[in-house]
């Protein structure tokens with residue numbers, strides 16, 4: 160039967176919303192500053208209309224993809240994935256497929272003009288942060304999309320170059336390769352081919368090893384995108400699920416557990432949508448990819464035994480987090496940068512001097528208002544350290560305060576700490592991330608903008624910046640002063656906690672340097688080299704509270 164496409168009489172032409180034209184390259188580097196001017200006037204206007212009750216824009220992904228009637232992949236997967244991550248998802252449908260767990264029975268492309276009309280409807284009206292593409296059935300649709308993105312630029316473009324379904328059915332014209340290569344890739348912030356797609360994009364090269372995936376990622380990078388993720392779901396003989404992330408300079412091997420299940424239909428669509436959703440929330444690219452990968456792994460794990468359909472490849476459950484709180488155990492606790500507010504770093508020497516156990520020191524700092532704890536035990540014997548860390552972990556967990564371990568990844572793993580803090584001469588954060596996985600918090604000590612940039616690239620969650628003032632806890636430690644702190648904060652894409660000689664007497668001067676990503680101060684001697692930790696922590700906390708309420712008032 161011939162398809163009937165209903166094209167409404169041309170809608171009134173809305174003036175394109177004023178958007179910031181960030182250059183395609185560097186959209187992410189300029190993320191915060193690019194968004195600010197775009198959002199502020201709009202929310203001010205809405206606020207005024209709303210009696211100042213503070214309306215807010217919701218992070219928004221637009222998926223440009225095909226419909227999967229079985230709802231495991233395509234637009235349906237994209238909407239569920241974004242919804243699961245708390246992001247709004249609008250959808251421009253490029254094709255309707257008749258599809259189930261057996262395969263694809265039919266494909267019905269939507270006429271290019273009507274794809275263009277859908278794009279105009281969404282982009283001219285809504286504040287779309289990120290566009291994610293899936294099935295683009297023809298070169299004509301690719302062209303229409305590129306033209307729309309030139310007219311209505313967005314913050315980033317995630318391209319999942321869907322070509323063939325896992326069942327082996329063609330989802331785009333072979334001539335589409337040229338459309339991707341010649342136009343879309345140059346506009347893309349990230350392209351996420353699976354092994355077959357990467358091979359097709361490179362003229363049919365064979366991809367069987369991680370080394371092959373790295374060289375494919377580099378070759379695809381030469382086609383124009385800023386980042387490339389080659390997905391290894393189908394890597395033969397691999398007991399892990401390994402993806403390769405290439406940032407233009409370095410290949411990062413991202414490891415996950417391979418879940419034994421038939422329900423992997425839609426993993427690629429979901430991964431790309433989750434990346435887009437995390438970008439919409441403001442994550443840097445590598446973080447977005449890691450969070451997306453962890454989400455897919457958790458969803459597959461939760462859904463590994465569900466049965467939907469009789470074919471060889473079933474869908475999985477994107478909304479698993481809503482089903483059971485218990486199943487959330489093991490998911491990455493969202494790192495909350497506000498936890499850096501009052502960061503207590505224990506010191507074994509000071510505990511000995513004041514004849515305190517490490518657990519007493521931790522309890523007292525939490526009672527005084529510490530919002531995160533780091534155990535820094537430079538001289539402890541490993542066995543004692545692990546025992547003490549386990550006890551501290553229990554205390555911290557019962558108070559909902561994250562516990563990090565300084566330097567010792569092994570101790571952090573042994574006590575299932577929330578994360579690790581490393582210095583410049585400790586294990587590189589990239590290696591720590593490999594060992595701890597995407598769900599733990601990693602902090603890196605940085606003195607310079609270059610070190611802060613590296614920490615971000617390596618996948619850290621925050622940086623500790625200092626020593627700001629001279630201190631007795633670190634010998635020969637170069638201090639960087641408030642100017643040095645400010646320079647690093649302004650350059651850092653990660654939240655910052657200031658450290659080094661900070662206490663109630665000078666915390667105010669630190670917090671008022673005027674860097675929005677400076678989230679708090681770390682204290683060692685000013686808490687632990689004192690007779691009463693509780694009252695010192697309370698004093699520091701009230702100085703910090705005062706500084707942050709003044710900062711809010713002056714905005």
Ligand SMILES: Nc1ncnc2c1ncn2[C@@H]1O[C@H](COP(=O)(O)OP(=O)(O)O)[C@@H](O)[C@H]1O
Pocket residue numbers: 325352353354390391392393400401402415416417418419420423425426427428430452455456459
């Ligand atoms: N069985 C599995 N267990 C865990 N992760 C998987 C599994 N299969 C695929 N993945 C992950 O899902 C994402 C999508 O990969 P892939 O299946 O290769 O893409 P596509 O769906 O486009 O073919 C990747 O991050 C991959 O590592």
Ligand SMILES: Cc1ncc(COP(=O)(O)O)c(N)n1
Pocket residue numbers: 224225226227232233234256258293294321323324325326330423424425426427428
């Ligand atoms: C409409 C549509 N879009 C994308 C895919 C790819 O998904 P998968 O690779 O998991 O089959 C699909 N099967 N259908």
Ligand SMILES: [Mg+2]
Pocket residue numbers: 325392423424425426427
């Ligand atoms: Mg797959």
